[in-house]
Amino acid sequence: MTASRPEVIRLDRAEAALGGRRVWSDVSLEVGAGEFVAVLGPNGAGKSTLLKVILGLVPLAAGTASVLGERPGARNESIGYLPQRREFDPSVRVRGVDLVRLGLDGGRWGIPLPEWLPAGNGRRRAAARVGETLELVGAAAHAERPIGELSGGEQQRILIAQALVRGPRVLMLDEPLDSLDLPSQRSVAALLQRICRIENVAVLLVTHDVNPILPYLDRVTYFAGASAVAGRPEDVITSPALSKLYGVPIEVLHASDGRLVVVGQPEAPHVHSPRHG
Amino acid sequence: MADAPVAFATGGGLTLNLADDVRQLLTYHFMVNALVAGTAVAVMAAVVGWFMVLRRQAFAGHTLSLIAFPGAAGASLIGVPAAWGYFTACGLGAVVLSPASRGGRARSAETAAIGTVQALALGAGFLFVSLYHGLLNGISGLLFGTFVGIADGQVTALIVVAAVAIALVAVAGRPLLFASLDDEGAAAAGVPVRALGAGFLLLLGLAVAATAQITGTLLVFTLLVTPAATAQALTVRPGAGLVLAVAISLLVTWLGLGIAYFSPLPVGFWITSLSFGLYVLARAWRALRGGRR
Numbered sequence: 155m156t157a158s159r160p161e162v163i164r165l166d167r168a169e170a171a172l173g174g175r176r177v178w179s180d181v182s183l184e185v186g187a188g189e190f191v192a193v194l195g196p197n198g199a200g201k202s203t204l205l206k207v208i209l210g211l212v213p214l215a216a217g218t219a220s221v222l223g224e225r226p227g228a229r230n231e232s233i234g235y236l237p238q239r240r241e242f243d244p245s246v247r248v249r250g251v252d253l254v255r256l257g258l259d260g261g262r263w264g265i266p267l268p269e270w271l272p273a274g275n276g277r278r279r280a281a282a283r284v285g286e287t288l289e290l291v292g293a294a295a296h297a298e299r300p301i302g303e304l305s306g307g308e309q310q311r312i313l314i315a316q317a318l319v320r321g322p323r324v325l326m327l328d329e330p331l332d333s334l335d336l337p338s339q340r341s342v343a344a345l346l347q348r349i350c351r352i353e354n355v356a357v358l359l360v361t362h363d364v365n366p367i368l369p370y371l372d373r374v375t376y377f378a379g380a381s382a383v384a385g386r387p388e389d390v391i392t393s394p395a396l397s398k399l400y401g402v403p404i405e406v407l408h409a410s411d412g413r414l415v416v417v418g419q420p421e422a423p424h425v426h427s428p429r430h431g
Numbered sequence: 432m433a434d435a436p437v438a439f440a441t442g443g444g445l446t447l448n449l450a451d452d453v454r455q456l457l458t459y460h461f462m463v464n465a466l467v468a469g470t471a472v473a474v475m476a477a478v479v480g481w482f483m484v485l486r487r488q489a490f491a492g493h494t495l496s497l498i499a500f501p502g503a504a505g506a507s508l509i510g511v512p513a514a515w516g517y518f519t520a521c522g523l524g525a526v527v528l529s530p531a532s533r534g535g536r537a538r539s540a541e542t543a544a545i546g547t548v549q550a551l552a553l554g555a556g557f558l559f560v561s562l563y564h565g566l567l568n569g570i571s572g573l574l575f576g577t578f579v580g581i582a583d584g585q586v587t588a589l590i591v592v593a594a595v596a597i598a599l600v601a602v603a604g605r606p607l608l609f610a611s612l613d614d615e616g617a618a619a620a621g622v623p624v625r626a627l628g629a630g631f632l633l634l635l636g637l638a639v640a641a642t643a644q645i646t647g648t649l650l651v652f653t654l655l656v657t658p659a660a661t662a663q664a665l666t667v668r669p670g671a672g673l674v675l676a677v678a679i680s681l682l683v684t685w686l687g688l689g690i691a692y693f694s695p696l697p698v699g700f701w702i703t704s705l706s707f708g709l710y711v712l713a714r715a716w717r718a719l720r721g722g723r724r
Binding site: 230231235236237238240242246247248249252253256257259260261262263264265266267299300313316317 | 601602605606609613617618619620621663664667669670
């Protein structure tokens with residue numbers, strides 16, 4: 155299916171363990187350049203662990219993994235990573251544009267200089283790159299305002315710009331849609347799809363509700379029952395595929411508005427429950 | 432430690448001619464010492480305090496300032512220079528606090544333990560002062576600041592400490608800013624967030640120890656917090672904010688020392704009132720502009 159796109163991530167019969175406890179095993183998946191992949195499943199199924207394996211923070215107990223053609227962790231400078239939902243409270247008096255700039259050079263020693271000092275070539279290039287990234291994520295209009303005053307969706311765009319500003323080849327987001335309202339969830343998903351296409355970045359998005367992003371996805375990886383299945387959404391989110399994964403009968407219902415509702419999971423209730431009405 | 436208002440002893444007094452008044456100030460060695468030490472301390476406190484406010488570590492800063500009190504009092508008791516006591520106590524305090532205080536959202540629930548230490552520090556400080564008979568005047572200097580009797584060696588020590596602190600911030604400022612604003616994002620980008628946090632607390636200990644020698648241990652926040660908070664009310668740009676905090680800190684320190692020389696009221700009061708006044712003006716200005724910025 156992805157033969158036409160160069161592969162950026164591959165896991166082969168991989169097994170991950172945290173503190174001696176096996177989280178999942180026998181997971182095989184591949185992600186091609188510029189693909190939009192959702193990582194789905196109930197809480198505790200090991201979705202975030204997958205991101206940590208890809209970053210090389212959790213070593214594999216069995217199987218193999220390669221990221222951008224090398225072992226996990228070797229190419230982390232080419233991976234943009236948004237940890238689970240961060241919020242800035244209203245008193246944080248730093249502009250969005252400064253946060254994005256820190257994504258570009260925040261790890262380098264030295265001190266940020268006031269803007270009225272004459273800028274060299276490097277600083278002009280950096281400012282141009284920051285501006286271009288803010289345009290891409292549609293955050294240019296509010297990037298000059300203190301981050302704490304922005305809405306959840308606006309903050310999320312700033313954070314996506316921060317992860318994108320170094321031009322990564324893989325962008326991984328852990329529950330970025332959590333606590334956003336439904337229209338914001340859809341527009342962030344549409345933005346991520348656009349980034350996949352324009353910048354040819356592979357996007358891995360962890361979420362427990364696939365419905366708002368379903369129209370934008372290329373592939374899904376569904377974690378449950380200590381393993382995972384990967385493939386196109388219409389192949390994976392089906393009654394037979396999920397029943398096999400969970401090991402108990404599962405039904406996938408198609409609501410009249412196009413939403414998928416998964417019924418009958420043993421532990422977690424209604425993973426794809428229509429919680430936004 | 433000499434301790435007396437000196438305006439009447441100079442034969443001069445306030446002339447309302449700025450040049451004459453400044454010349455009069457600078458004829459006294461103790462006053463030059465106070466101004467030089469105050470300058471070094473003002474710059475250091477503003478820079479370190481700006482990061483402290485951003486990191487929401489004022490509670491740790493407050494604890495360190497209370498630990499400074501028994502440090503200085505204990506040093507007097509065993510007969511070593513008070514400056515040693517300040518730096519030793521705050522340095523050790525920073526090391527001990529390091530695991531308990533991470534700042535930001537990852538704040539641990541150890542505030543009760545820290546509060547207990549604060550009470551003990553004040554009690555121990557008062558005990559040392561009581562044991563050291565004859566320094567009962569000194570306690571107000573330790574708590575609320577004094578500008579007389581700053582020794583030449585102390586001035587040198589303060590300059591060296593301030594220079595080291597500012598050099599450290601100049602080297603690590605950008606990653607420290609990243610880690611202070613957004614610890615998870617910084618960690619994801621490979622910034623050594625934990626090491627920077629521990630290093631910053633040590634820097635904060637140095638800054639508190641130095642500031643306490645001018646403002647007294649109870650008033651360190653007047654240089655550590657107020658200029659930084661004023662700057663953050665006025666600008667959202669990190670570079671400009673740092674420069675502004677330093678400017679405010681220098682202004683209130685110089686004015687405070689100058690006014691205190693001609694006034695019977697203590698220096699700590701003047702510096703605190705001036706910096707608080709600027710803070711109120713800054714907040715009012717922001718409110719008048721509509722509160723958005």
